[in-house]
Amino acid sequence: MEATLEQIPRTGKVDLTIQVSTIINYSAEAARRLVGRFVANEISYLLRCGAPGLVVAERLYWRVPITLAFPTTGPVGTVGTIDVDVETGQLSITPEQIAEITRHAESLAAAYSTVERPAS
Secondary structure, X not given: OOEEEOOOOOOOOOOOOOOOOOOOOOOHHHHHHHHHHHHHHHOOOOEEXXXXXXXXXXXXXXXXXXXXXXXXXXXXXXXXEEEEEOOOOOEEXXXXXXXXXXXXXXXXXXXXXXXXXXOO
């Protein structure tokens, strides 16, 4: 498991003490399944979810990467992420984020379709 800490200065002295108390009601796998179901139903069936990373911020949440994948060739590239609250399972996604993921997926698909591929 990987943890990401947000808002840490890039330079200078940093004293870091982390004490987090929460109940993880949704595992990384549960978060991946929630996001997978959401993107397949709401955005595109060609989107897949990668391994979530744990993000430590004001609350803990799983950050689930979303990848465009074609049935014949597999994963093409990452198009965005969706965060899932570890306690509630609530997805943190706005209409603007959905539009951004859609734009990235369409752009990646268009670029991929112009690449010469050998005939099968």
